[in-house]
Amino acid sequence: MDLLKINDPEGELPNSLYTHSIKKKTNYTSVKKDMICQICIIGAGYTGLSAGLSLAELGYEVVILEANRVGFGASGRNGGQVGSGQRWDQNKLEKHFGFDQAKTFWEISEAAKQEVISRIKQHDIECDFxxxxxxxxxxxxxxxxxxxxxxxxxxxxxxxxxxxxxxxxxxxxxxxxxxxxxxxxxxxxxxNPLKFAIGLSIAAVKKRVKIFEKSCVIKVKYGIKNTIFLDNGYQVKCENLLFSCNGYLGNLEPKISKKVMxxxxxxxxxxxxxxxxxxxxxxxxxxxxxxxxxxxxxxxxxxxxxxxxxxxxxxxxxxxxxxxxxxxxxxxxxxxxxxxxxxxxxxxxxAVTRSRLPYFAKIKQNAFSVSGYSGHGVALSVLSGKIIAELINGNSKRFDFMNKIPAKPFPGNSSLQWPMLVLGMLWYSLRDRLS
Ligand SMILES: Cc1cc2nc3c(=O)[nH]c(=O)nc-3n(C[C@H](O)[C@H](O)[C@H](O)COP(=O)(O)OP(=O)(O)OC[C@H]3O[C@@H](n4cnc5c(N)ncnc54)[C@H](O)[C@@H]3O)c2cc1C
Known part of the structure; x- marks a missing residue:
């Protein structure tokens, strides 16, 4: 089952209020030849767009590959709430990690909201904030x-x-x-989440980011240069790779999908x-x-x-x-x-993680992933993209902090993961109904 295709017409945005609210849909071309680039990003939601924009501002040559449309994923359909903090409250973070680390979590989440607001102002994004x-x-x-x-x-x-x-x-x-x-x-x-996603994409293109829509990645081969295989037969080679597919990752990178559901x-x-x-x-x-x-x-x-x-x-x-x-x-x-x-x-x-805190992963020296914002990702995903840009540009401070959060796999092998998750989730939602 492919989440990229199963619930929505392929290559189209959902029939949401947000889709009806935009003046113009994006219409970036699909990949039509083999390419070589410095950075390749898979997924054009907030994580990918923010990473692409931040990297281009630092002078990198970036290609973003999107299976459907910009904002097709959670970024174009969410509740639009730019919340404070992490999914855990500060009290819980302090108990678990101690005050100093809890404070860093707080600073990161404050920077995340600020990043959203700065991007809106900097690029004049009309998104009804x-x-x-x-x-x-x-x-x-x-x-x-x-x-x-x-x-x-x-x-x-x-x-x-x-x-x-x-x-x-x-x-x-x-x-x-x-x-x-x-x-x-x-x-x-x-x-308005979709207007914000489209606004980020326009800002990225102005900085010479190349965005390709209807360009679905089906396989990745790691190496000094990573090779990315598309469903239409073309390939992209890149020095650095970012998976920003969140809930739509499927089995494209099993090391991540074990930990992000x-x-x-x-x-x-x-x-x-x-x-x-x-x-x-x-x-x-x-x-x-x-x-x-x-x-x-x-x-x-x-x-x-x-x-x-x-x-x-x-x-x-x-x-x-x-x-x-x-x-x-x-x-x-x-x-x-x-x-x-x-x-x-x-x-x-x-996408959720077992801890409900985001999962920042270094898959290889030159391949990264961020996902699992667990329903708290509007602000955090935007900053996470920027944190990946910092990392690629040689400043690993914020990445290292987030990367150290323990991320356990969901129990069972891949065929068991879903049923285990379902059982756990059903238990908690039953508690909701009873309380
Ligand atoms: C209904 C709903 C309500 C929500 N409400 C809120 C809220 O109010 N506040 C909040 O903070 N968070 C909310 N969230 C969560 C938030 O929207 C996400 O955390 C955030 O948008 C994640 O952004 P992303 O870029 O990482 O992922 P996404 O926006 O999901 O983007 C991933 C992209 O990757 C693409 N992709 C995946 N696989 C491939 C492939 N193989 N090849 C090419 N492209 C690929 C997908 O097509 C997709 O466009 C909500 C989520 C949902 C679903």
Whole structure:
């Protein structure tokens, strides 16, 4: 089963609100001859585009190969939330790694948000960026932990962009009684993910990055010069290679796919809502994310819809009833939308690691991979691309730090990995439903 082909028409973007929101799709040519280059990048999502752009700025000659279209993967279909921190909160990071390393994790995640904002400004990317995410908990038992994290960030990390919200504040701000407490993070934000991906690609091309679409890599042979084989018979030879395929990697590099698993996640967009109704959910245009194991995340669109994400599945193929799955979760938060029409539903594939921290790998001296952002990759993938560029350019400091995070393989051989993951995930999502 090939995740690049199984859920979407080949070479096309999904039928999402984002695809409908862009003025023009990208139309880069496919590879039509054998090529030699300094750097070859497989995958044109945020990781690959950011790496390509950063490397070109450093003077390297870069080729990006994309099986479908720029932003075809998670980067063109996600919830658009540019969150703070890593997937673990700082409290957990401190307990596990100690304060000094936890602080480096925090600095990396702050640099990641900054990288997104700088790229938007530097390249004039019109992607509807808005500040503010409200992070919430559904569970009364988690409230003190949530508030402790806010205090910790203020006291030890000097992060003063947070405001605590109790359940009354939340029901006033969001017009729902679903949440026990939360906090507003004004240092985080949200954007139109596909517009951002396309904007990065335009910036990269301006810096002479060569992007090829509909150019699927089927095999890689490592060497002093790596050889990359495409499905149309052409080859690309390169000095350095980056895999930035995330959830769509398949078995192209088994050393990575042992440790990084694909899972599918789903989103809907409602019909255009009356201004008064949408304003009652989003007084200040903030996005919302909760702390369920399979989180709900939602936000307003500039054209006055509710974009609501949540719900996962752990088989290769998307379920037929995506609308039913996500709508049910939306109605729990907003019963007011019982009769609202759903205009768009779509799914996407992301990648998780066992630790839920990203996996930075040096496969060979001149072949690298970054993936497994575990649902927290909008900002982190953009910075990760830059970190790979730094590494290739001789500064390995941030790569070495991330590369040292232990990354365990998923249990079992390749045929067992999926069932084991499914069992684990089902257990946690069952806990969500029971709590
Ligand atoms: C539904 C959904 C909602 C999400 N919401 C959020 C959110 O709100 N906030 C957040 O922080 N994160 C979110 N994420 C995660 C985030 O989108 C990802 O972490 C991030 O986009 C990963 O970027 P990437 O470039 O590494 O991978 P991708 O964007 O998936 O790009 C990989 C690319 O590689 C290409 N490719 C793969 N194999 C080959 C091959 N053999 N040959 C050529 N090309 C190949 C694919 O076609 C694809 O375009 C979400 C993900 C999903 C699916």
């Amino acid at each position: 808005c500040s503010g995410i409200i992070n919430t908990t559904v569970n009364k038992d988690n409230v003190s932990q949530l508030f402790n994290e806010v205090e910790l960030l203020k006291q030890k990390y000097n992060y003063n962009k947070l405001e605590i919200l109790n359940s009354t504040d939340l029901s006033k701000t969001l017009d729902t009684n679903f949440y026990a407490a939360g906090y507003l993070d004004l240092g985080a934000g949200h954007l 694909p899972i599918n996640n789903f989103i809907l967009a409602t019909e255009i809502l009356e201004k008064k109704l949408l304003d009652s959910f989003f007084k200040n245009n903030y996005a919302v994310a909760d702390d369920k194991f399979v989180p709900n995340y939602f936000r307003p669109s500039p054209d006055k819809r509710l974009i609501f994400g949540g719900g996962e599945n752990y088989t290769y193929k998307f379920p037929k009833a995506i609308k039913k799955l996500v709508r049910k979760r939306m109605i729990k938060v907003y019963p007011q939308l019982e009769n609202t029409q759903i205009d768009f539903v779509w799914g996407g594939t992301l």
